[in-house]
Amino acid sequence: MKFEVMTPLGFSVRTSEDYWQRIVLKHPDIADLQELVEQALAAPDEVRCSRQDAAVFLFYLSRAPNRWVVSVARRLNGDGFLITAYQTDAIKEGELLWPR
Secondary structure (H helix, E strand, O other), rough: OEEEEEEEOOOOEEEEEEHHHHHHHHHHEEEEEEEEHHHHHHHHOEEEEOOOOOOEEEEEEEEEEEEEEEEEEEEOOOEEEEEEEEOOOOOOEEEEEEEE
């Protein structure tokens, strides 16, 4: 297991080393930001529910003005799994679940 983090929504999110490497291949700019990815899950600035899938949550952590680290997780049968993580300059639409 690479990491497991409890979210403020009451479920934990985990990922394996192998899956983390897949994420880094797709988003190389996130390779050195594991700590921020975990922080986004544990203490996000806001959390939104995906518009396409109610079991997918986007955890946003502000990194700089108009720049966020996003950790995307799926909750399935009470367990949370990291889907992807990336940096963005825009917050996606979706129901706001956790304002900070």
